[in-house]
Amino acid sequence: MNHFSWAVDGSIVGVYLLVTMVAGIWVRRKVRGVEDFLVAGREMNLYLGIASLAATEFGIITCMYTAQGGYTNGFAGAFPGLCQALSMWIIGITGFCIKPLRDSGAVTLPELFEKRFGKGVRWLAGVVIVMGGLLNMGVFLKIGGDFICLVTGMDLKWLTLIMSLLLLLVVVYTVLGGMMSVLVTDYLQFIVMSGGMLVVTVMILSQIGWDKLVETVRANHGDGGFNPLVNPSMGWPSVLMQFVGNAAAALTWQAVVARLLAARDAATGMKVYTHTSFFFVCRWLFPAIWGIAALAVIGWKPLSALPDAERTKIPDVIAAKIESSPVGQPLAQLTAAEKTQLPPQSVALMEEEGLHAMPKFLNTFLPIGLMGLLLAAMLAADMSTDSSYMLSWGSVIYNDIIGPLRKTKLDARRGLLWNRCIIGLIGVYLLVFGLFYKIEGNVWSYLLLTGSIYLSSMSVLLVACCYWSKASTWGAYGAIFCGALVPVAHLTLEKLPSTSAWAASIGKDWAGLAAFGGAALGMIAGSLLQPSSKSAAQ
Amino acid sequence: MITFWLIILLAALAWYTLITLFVAVKGAKDVRRMFSEVPDQEK
Structure with a gap:
C-alpha cells in the first residue's frame, strides 16, 4: 500500500521548497561580481563549509546507488565510504595539494595549471573537466526522477515533468545567486537532509532490527556481503579503484575543490576536509542499510518488475x-x-530492480508524515547537488574554456550574464541527456568511470604541478590525453554491440585503474622526453 | 566483520547526530558573518 499522502507529505515538501526558494533568491542581492558568484567572495567559514560540502556530495543519485550497493553487495557495498573518508581525512590533515591550491588564489584547477604548464594546458584541462563532469552529472536527473516517482507511487510517465520542474527550481536560484545562494540553500538542505536520513535509518533499525539485516546479508551474499575482498563482484580491483578514485576526487573534483577555494583561507579549507571526512562513511552506510532492509522485506524478485x-x-x-x-x-x-x-x-x-528496490520498500514502510520528511530530505539532497555541480562546471566553462579565448576581460555585469547563461545551458543539457542516456550496470561504477576521464589526468597534473619540479607542458598534455583515452574508449566499446561483451569482461574498475596508470605514464614520459624550459632551468 | 560494521554504524549515527546539531547552530552564525562581510550590490 502506498503511504504517500499528498495532503500531509505534500505540504511538508511544499513548505521545504518554498523556504529554499525564498532563501536562494533573497541572497542574489549580495552578488556584486564574478568572484562573489563563483566563490562567494571567499568568505566561507568552517561550519558552513561542512554543511555545503556534505549537502553537495549527497544527492538522490548518491542515495540510490549506495542503496543499490547495500541491496546487491550487503555491508560490503558501503565499503567505498570508508575509502572516501580515509582519503579526505589524510588530505585534510596533511594539506597534500589542497594547501598550495588554496594559497595560489585560483578560482578553478585549470587556472592553477596555467601558472605551471601554460594557457594551452589550462584550456584543455577545462575541456576535460567539463566533459567528464557533465557526462557524470547527466544521469542525476533521471535517477532522481525515478526515486520521486517510486517513493510517491506516481506513474513513471510523470518522470519528465518532475525532472523538468525540479531542474527549473534549482536553475532559478543558482542562476540568480551563484555560490552565495548555493551556500545558503546548502545549509538549509543539510539540516533537512540529515534529519530525514537519521530518522529513516533509526526507524529501520528499530522496526526491522540489526539481527534481521545481518541474517539477510548472510543468506543472500555470504561472507562477501561483509568483506569486499571476498565479494565476487568486488574484490581487489574494486577496493584499489575505490581508494585511488576517491583520493583523486577529494583532490580534484571541481564541486569539492570549489568549497576549498571558497574558504576564507587554506587552514579553514583543510579543516572542512577533516571535519567532513566521516560524513562519507554515513552517506554510504545509511542508504546501504536502507537497501539491505529492502532486500529483507521485499526480497529479490526481478520478474515482479x-x-x-x-x-x-x-x-x-x-x-x-x-x-x-x-x-x-x-x-x-x-x-x-x-x-x-x-x-x-x-x-x-x-536490471533496474536492484536500483528501484529501496524506494519501493520505503514507499510501503514509512508512515504518512515521515514520507514527507523523507521526500523533503531527498529533494534537499538533490537540489544542493545539482546546484553545486551546475555552478562548478559552469565556472570552468566561463573561467577556463571561454575566458582564455577572449582578448579583453568582461566587466562584472557582463561576466555575471555569461555565467548565468552557461548555467542555464547546462540545465538544458541535463534535461536532454537525462532523458536519452541509459546506464549499463552498476551506477556507482559508471560515475567513477566517467569521473576518471578527468580525475585521473587532473590528479596527476595537480600532484606534478605542486611537487614534481621536472613536470613539463608536454607531460601535462600526455597525462590529459592518456587519462581520458581509456575511459572514453571503454564507454564507447560498452555501447557497441560487437564489443560490449568484451568491455564488460574487462570491467569498469580495471578501466578506471588503467586511466590513472595511463595518465601517470603520460606525465612522466612527456616530461622526460620534452622538458619545459622552466623545469629544465630548475 | 559483523562487529566491525556494527561499531561503524553506531559511530556513524552518533557522529552524524552531533555534527548536524553543531552545523545547525554554528552554520547559522557563519551565514550571518558571511553576509555581514559582503555588502549588498549597488543599485
Missing part, C-alpha cells in the same frame, strides 16, 4: 533461472541464446 503481459511471454526455464539469480544480476545464469529471447525493455526493467 515486468508487466504481466511481458512476464507470461518468458519461457518457464528462463524464468526459473532469473528467479534464482544472484541479487542484482538477473541474467547471470542465462546462456547467450537465452538472453536473446528476452525483449530489451524487459531486460532493462529487471
Whole structure:
C-alpha cells in the first residue's frame, strides 16, 4: 500500500521548497561580481563549509546507488565510504595539494595549471573537466526522477515533468545567486537532509532490527556481503579503484575543490576536509542499510518488475533461472541464446530492480508524515547537488574554456550574464541527456568511470604541478590525453554491440585503474622526453 | 566483520547526530558573518 499522502507529505515538501526558494533568491542581492558568484567572495567559514560540502556530495543519485550497493553487495557495498573518508581525512590533515591550491588564489584547477604548464594546458584541462563532469552529472536527473516517482507511487510517465520542474527550481536560484545562494540553500538542505536520513535509518533499525539485516546479508551474499575482498563482484580491483578514485576526487573534483577555494583561507579549507571526512562513511552506510532492509522485506524478485503481459511471454526455464539469480544480476545464469529471447525493455526493467528496490520498500514502510520528511530530505539532497555541480562546471566553462579565448576581460555585469547563461545551458543539457542516456550496470561504477576521464589526468597534473619540479607542458598534455583515452574508449566499446561483451569482461574498475596508470605514464614520459624550459632551468 | 560494521554504524549515527546539531547552530552564525562581510550590490 502506498503511504504517500499528498495532503500531509505534500505540504511538508511544499513548505521545504518554498523556504529554499525564498532563501536562494533573497541572497542574489549580495552578488556584486564574478568572484562573489563563483566563490562567494571567499568568505566561507568552517561550519558552513561542512554543511555545503556534505549537502553537495549527497544527492538522490548518491542515495540510490549506495542503496543499490547495500541491496546487491550487503555491508560490503558501503565499503567505498570508508575509502572516501580515509582519503579526505589524510588530505585534510596533511594539506597534500589542497594547501598550495588554496594559497595560489585560483578560482578553478585549470587556472592553477596555467601558472605551471601554460594557457594551452589550462584550456584543455577545462575541456576535460567539463566533459567528464557533465557526462557524470547527466544521469542525476533521471535517477532522481525515478526515486520521486517510486517513493510517491506516481506513474513513471510523470518522470519528465518532475525532472523538468525540479531542474527549473534549482536553475532559478543558482542562476540568480551563484555560490552565495548555493551556500545558503546548502545549509538549509543539510539540516533537512540529515534529519530525514537519521530518522529513516533509526526507524529501520528499530522496526526491522540489526539481527534481521545481518541474517539477510548472510543468506543472500555470504561472507562477501561483509568483506569486499571476498565479494565476487568486488574484490581487489574494486577496493584499489575505490581508494585511488576517491583520493583523486577529494583532490580534484571541481564541486569539492570549489568549497576549498571558497574558504576564507587554506587552514579553514583543510579543516572542512577533516571535519567532513566521516560524513562519507554515513552517506554510504545509511542508504546501504536502507537497501539491505529492502532486500529483507521485499526480497529479490526481478520478474515482479515486468508487466504481466511481458512476464507470461518468458519461457518457464528462463524464468526459473532469473528467479534464482544472484541479487542484482538477473541474467547471470542465462546462456547467450537465452538472453536473446528476452525483449530489451524487459531486460532493462529487471536490471533496474536492484536500483528501484529501496524506494519501493520505503514507499510501503514509512508512515504518512515521515514520507514527507523523507521526500523533503531527498529533494534537499538533490537540489544542493545539482546546484553545486551546475555552478562548478559552469565556472570552468566561463573561467577556463571561454575566458582564455577572449582578448579583453568582461566587466562584472557582463561576466555575471555569461555565467548565468552557461548555467542555464547546462540545465538544458541535463534535461536532454537525462532523458536519452541509459546506464549499463552498476551506477556507482559508471560515475567513477566517467569521473576518471578527468580525475585521473587532473590528479596527476595537480600532484606534478605542486611537487614534481621536472613536470613539463608536454607531460601535462600526455597525462590529459592518456587519462581520458581509456575511459572514453571503454564507454564507447560498452555501447557497441560487437564489443560490449568484451568491455564488460574487462570491467569498469580495471578501466578506471588503467586511466590513472595511463595518465601517470603520460606525465612522466612527456616530461622526460620534452622538458619545459622552466623545469629544465630548475 | 559483523562487529566491525556494527561499531561503524553506531559511530556513524552518533557522529552524524552531533555534527548536524553543531552545523545547525554554528552554520547559522557563519551565514550571518558571511553576509555581514559582503555588502549588498549597488543599485
